[in-house]
Amino acid sequence: xxxxxxxxxxxxxxxxxxxxxxxxxxxxxxxxxxxxxxxxxxxxxxxxxxxxxxxxxxxxxxxxxxxxxxxxxxxxxxxxxxxxxxxxxxxxxxxxxxxxxxxxxxxxxxxxxxxxxxxxxxxxxxxxxxxxxxxxxxxxxxxxxxxxxxxxxxxxxxxxxxxxxxxxxxxxxxxxxxxxxxxxxxxxxxxxxxxxxxxxxxxxxxxxxxxxxxxxxxxxxxxxxxxxxxxxxxxxxxxxxxxxxxxxxxxxxxxxxxxxxxxxxxxxxxxxxxxxxxxxxxxxxxxxxxxxxxxxxxxxxxxxxxxxxxxxxxxxxxxxxxxxxxxxxxxxxxxxxxxxxxxxxxxxxxxxxxxxxxxxxxxxxxxxxxxxxxxxxxxxxxxxxxxxxxxxxxxxxxxxxxxxxxxxxxxxxxxxxxxxxxxxxxxxxxxxxxxxxxxxxxxxxxxxxxxxxxxxxxxxxxxxxxxxxxxxxxxxxxxxxxxxxxxxx
Numbered sequence: 448x449x450x451x452x453x454x455x456x457x458x459x460x461x462x463x464x465x466x467x468x469x470x471x472x473x474x475x476x477x478x479x480x481x482x483x484x485x486x487x488x489x490x491x492x493x494x495x496x497x498x499x500x501x502x503x504x505x506x507x508x509x510x511x512x513x514x515x516x517x518x519x520x521x522x523x524x525x526x527x528x529x530x531x532x533x534x535x536x537x538x539x540x541x542x543x544x545x546x547x548x549x550x551x552x553x554x555x556x557x558x559x560x561x562x563x564x565x566x567x568x569x570x571x572x573x574x575x576x577x578x579x580x581x582x583x584x585x586x587x588x589x590x591x592x593x594x595x596x597x598x599x600x601x602x603x604x605x606x607x608x609x610x611x612x613x614x615x616x617x618x619x620x621x622x623x624x625x626x627x628x629x630x631x632x633x634x635x636x637x638x639x640x641x642x643x644x645x646x647x648x649x650x651x652x653x654x655x656x657x658x659x660x661x662x663x664x665x666x667x668x669x670x671x672x673x674x675x676x677x678x679x680x681x682x683x684x685x686x687x688x689x690x691x692x693x694x695x696x697x698x699x700x701x702x703x704x705x706x707x708x709x710x711x712x713x714x715x716x717x718x719x720x721x722x723x724x725x726x727x728x729x730x731x732x733x734x735x736x737x738x739x740x741x742x743x744x745x746x747x748x749x750x751x752x753x754x755x756x757x758x759x760x761x762x763x764x765x766x767x768x769x770x771x772x773x774x775x776x777x778x779x780x781x782x783x784x785x786x787x788x789x790x791x792x793x794x795x796x797x798x799x800x801x802x803x804x805x806x807x808x809x810x811x812x813x814x815x816x817x818x819x820x821x822x823x824x825x826x827x828x829x830x831x832x833x834x835x836x837x838x839x840x841x842x843x844x845x846x847x848x849x850x851x852x853x854x855x856x857x858x859x860x861x862x863x864x865x866x867x868x869x870x871x872x873x874x875x876x877x878x879x880x881x882x883x884x885x886x887x888x889x890x891x892x893x894x895x896x897x898x899x900x901x902x903x904x905x906x907x908x909x910x911x912x913x914x915x916x917x918x919x920x921x922x923x924x925x926x927x928x929x930x931x932x933x934x935x936x
Contacts, residue, residue, distance in 0.1 A: 454549030455501030471549040491558025530624035570604035658741035701748035782858040791859040793821035800907035824860035832864040837871035866897015899928035
């Protein structure tokens with residue numbers, strides 16, 4: 448038997464790492480995907496291996512020498528799909544050929560599952576929520592149809608061509624595939640002409656189509672992702688609660704790589720964040736950011752800046768004007784001018800977080816009081832807000848302030864923004880009153896109402912993400928706000 452590994456593509460869904468190296472050279476558990484695949488092929492006594500390369504093909508050379516495979520370079524890979532790569536080596540396909548896509552991390556030996564003299568797929572269960580090719584089979588495992596948009600069942604897999612007559616038809620259908628199609632279309636179009644089988648197995652391989660796949664299957668840690676996106680493998684962990692952040696050197700420039708925490712897609716709209724940062728790019732508020740698949744973000748590292756700290760707040764006469772200057776830039780952008788964005792309703796935010804937390808933190812009377820304030824906020828003016836202005840997200844170089852981490856940003860009430868800001872920075876009454884004097888157009892009570900709202904939502908956040916101590920801390924602050932507001936009502 449022999450094997451053909453398709454490894455020509457750019458692997459854009461694994462960017463930014465694949466801007467440095469091809470997807471099959473991603474390292475998992477100390478070995479590249481390619482090394483791991485060839486290890487299992489060799490164990491099955493398959494040593495005749497052809498690797499079809501294209502993108503950054505020269506990086507395969509050291510592995511070619513070490514692993515002893517035949518390297519083929521397909522230069523026209525940029526605008527083509529896998530069918531064109533396989534057609535390029537069609538003469539290599541013969542009876543007993545295994546076809547593998549280059550992004551399969553093999554988990555265990557599979558050669559013993561191959562049945563002789565038939566065309567077959569070793570398929571496995573589709574990952575929940577991932578659109579895949581799903582195989583519809585009869586009681587004898589014969590393939591009768593393919594659902595190209597399946598979200599459950601068994602699909603994808605490793606193909607084995609081990610029937611001479613089938614090969615003639617499959618090669619003909621492969622030649623007829625357009626260069627923009629997956630090579631597997633030759634199987635789909637040959638179903639009615641040959642007997643093709645699909646045998647279901649679990650855990651033979653994991654397809655690494657994106658970093659989300661690797662994280663979901665616990666094959667990579669955020670730290671390992673950051674290391675492989677770094678020019679030199681060096682990383683420095685930075686502050687972060689919702690996400691995991693590292694300073695890295697990428698394409699010879701220092702960047703901050705953000706790797707989303709698990710489950711953050713339930714509360715964060717990454718598309719909206721990207722669009723908001725595009726709006727702000729030329730406003731001198733934020734550093735430049737680039738977004739990639741799997742919700743990974745690379746942001747220019749702010750050289751000379753550091754996160755604001757509590758000692759800086761002692762000099763609030765100097766710091767507050769700098770912060771307010773940047774705040775006002777945001778708050779001067781009303782929702783009326785950006786109707787393509789949804790308003791972040793405080794009523795809906797409360798409902799969303801309460802549903803996710805699935806816990807009751809307040810009494811019915813307290814909840815009614817809270818919702819009345821939320822309703823008042825929703826009826827007020829809605830402007831662009833950062834909505835998470837805590838110390839690590841406020842960068843300072845001794846002269847200027849910039850804001851980072853806009854994942855919670857959106858068009859909402861200023862009361863949330865300033866209430867959240869004053870609560871997160873733990874400002875005392877003297878500092879709050881100075882802020883009111885400088886910002887203008889807001890009262891002390893309105894700020895406490897904003898604090899009440901943010902402390903309640905972040906308390907729920909603590910329960911959602913199992914940070915119970917943090918949640919309790921916010922809940923204590925919430926009750927302090929509530930006591931003040933109910934007494935002065």
